[in-house]
Amino acid sequence: MSIEVSNVSRRFKGETAVNNVSFQAEKGEIVGLLGTSGCGKSTILRAIAGLDNGYEGTISVNGNPKRGTSKELGVIFQEPRLMPWLTVVDNVCFGLAGTKAENQIKAKKLLKVVGLEGFENYYPKQLSGGMAQRTAIARALVTEPDTLLLDEPFSALDAFTKLQLQDMVLDLWDSYQPTMIIVTHDIDEALSLCDRVVILKGQPGELYKNVQLNQPKPRSKADPELAKIKEEILYSLGLSRNTNEKIAKEA
Amino acid sequence: MAISQGQHVEKKPIFETTKGKQKKVGKTMPSVFGHVGLSLVLPVLLILLWEGVTRFQIVETHLLPAPTVIVETIADWAVDGSLWQHGGITLYRIFWGFIWGSLAAVALGSLVGMSNKAETMFDPLIQAFRAIPSLAWVPLFILWLGIGEPSKVTLISVGVFFPVYLNVVGGIQSVDRKLIEVGKAYGLSSFQLVRRIILPASMPSFLVGLRSGLGLGWMFVVAAELMGASQGLGYLLILGQNTLQPEVILASIVLFAILGKITDYGLKKIQSRVLHWQDRIDSSKG
Structure with a gap:
């Protein structure tokens, strides 16, 4: 068991944002946290990452309950969050402890993997959104964490870059199989990347459903099986047009 | 003849390029000269006008001496050594005032910026002191520290302190x-957070503070030297007033302008070198 979230609740100033959520992620599994905005997906991820310790319940990483940050976790945020005063390669080295020369070698290797070879000495202001996010992904991967937490990592990118980076993440996963927890509001993204989708719903957010996806990856976007699951998820979130029409007819 | 030919040869390609799809785009040198030239037009015209009205006795020269007279005065000072003596002491005062004022501002500013407790403790008091016009301290400093250098340096450092302090606190x-x-996610300690994130991230604001601190420093060095000094550019202002020599006053004003500009230019160079990573409008303007 890589990540275990049990009975986690979070209140902000008396108002409950997340209510009693429990789920697990097996080692090497890609779990999607899916839900409409305001249902507390990011809150849960921040609790797992150790950036927010005001929650109730327990979170265990590799069997050890913990509060606070951990070297076993890598975080990728919605924005790249690069240090503007560091070059690309120094940004990637940010979380590394070793000697500078060793770090640079590791970072350069990883920059090659994410397709940023030759951009090592650029500053963040010179990068496009996609390149900046690739740098952020490299920064999270370079410490070789066994779990990656991704908080809507591609939602600020254009559609093409998004598809490219999703493929890249799958390739990276193939190469060393980290556990991943991806917060997303994009059902297509969840369906193409995840082994399991945890659906949160309501305000306060509660766990609504676990959807297992056994289709082999990479998956075709046009897979009829996936389309059916998508419809089900939309339906359960009350977002399907068919259901809306049904309700309208009944009224 | 040769000149007119040269002009003719030069004109032709320009005319052609405007006609057919501008070919010369990346030529930077002429545009730099054009820029400098344009900014010089107005000052040069004003100086010529000034020289003109004094040369033809339209204004009284014992009140407004000609620019050439002012330049001569400065040249005389340079020859007899008083330029280095007075300029040197003024620079000495502003240097130490700037150093002490900035050091105190960085120390207190980072304390107040980092810790909420320090902010509630120190900030109201510092803001209250800020409300006092700094020149009001002059009599007290002279009383306490005498008429020598310490009172002047202290006054200048008080002037430098506030803009630097405000910018350090604001920056942090x-x-x-x-x-x-991001730093927390990597498990950095508080000290590491300061060194690796807070310090570099607040650098732009700190440097802005240093520049406005230096500007105030120049203001205060004049004030300090106007009130009881026997040396310095500010002393020359008073000397010119008492001996009815407007060229002395104007010469030292010109020297203040030149020195102020040079020191600010130095800080500006440091600023753009340290902050080359910043994503600013003027960096993309080219």
Whole structure:
């Protein structure tokens, strides 16, 4: 068991944002946290990452309950969050402890993997959104964490870059199989990347459903099986047009 | 003849390029000269006008001497050594005032910026002191520290202190919370957060503070030297007034302008070198 979230609740100033959520992620599994905005997906991820310790319940990483940050976790945020005063390669080295020369070698290797070879000495202001996010992904991967937490990592990118980076993440996963927890509001993204989708719903957010996806990856976007699951998820979130029409007819 | 030919040869391609799809785009040298030239047009015209009205006795020269007279005065000072003596002592005062004022501002500013407790303890008091016009301290400093250098340096450092302090506090408090979170996610200690994120991120604001601190420093060095000094550019202002020599006053004003500009230019160079990573409008303007 890589990540275990049990009975986690979070209140902000008396108002409950997340209510009693429990789920697990097996080692090497890609779990999607899916839900409409305001249902507390990011809150849960921040609790797992150790950036927010005001929650109730327990979170265990590799069997050890913990509060606070951990070297076993890598975080990728919605924005790249690069240090503007560091070059690309120094940004990637940010979380590394070793000697500078060793770090640079590791970072350069990883920059090659994410397709940023030759951009090592650029500053963040010179990068496009996609390149900046690739740098952020490299920064999270370079410490070789066994779990990656991704908080809507591609939602600020254009559609093409998004598809490219999703493929890249799958390739990276193939190469060393980290556990991943991806917060997303994009059902297509969840369906193409995840082994399991945890659906949160309501305000306060509660766990609504676990959807297992056994289709082999990479998956075709046009897979009829996936389309059916998508419809089900939309339906359960009350977002399907068919259901809306049904309700309208009944009224 | 040769000149007119040269002009003719030069004109032709320009005319052609405007006609057919501008070919010369990346030529930077002429545009730099054009820029400098344009900014010089007005000052040169004004100086010529000034020289003109004094040369033809339209204004009284014992009140407004000609620019050439002012330049001569400065040249005389340079020859007899008083330029280095007076300029040197003024620079000495502003240097130490600037150093002490900035050091105190960085120390107190970072304390107040980092810790909420320090902010509630120190900030109201410092803001109250800020409300006192700094020149009001002059009599007290002279009384306490005498008429020598310490009272002047102290006054200048008081002037430098406030802009630097405000910018250090502001810079630290406005560091992007999201970047700090990245540091926390990597488990950095408080000290490491300061060194690796807060310090570099507040650098732009700090340098702005240093520049406006230096500007105030020049203001205060004049004030300090106007009130009881026997040396310095500010002393020359008073000397010119008492001996009815406007060229002395104007010459030292010109020297203040030149020295102020040079020191600010130096800080500006440091600023753009340290902050080359900043994403600013003028960096893309080219």
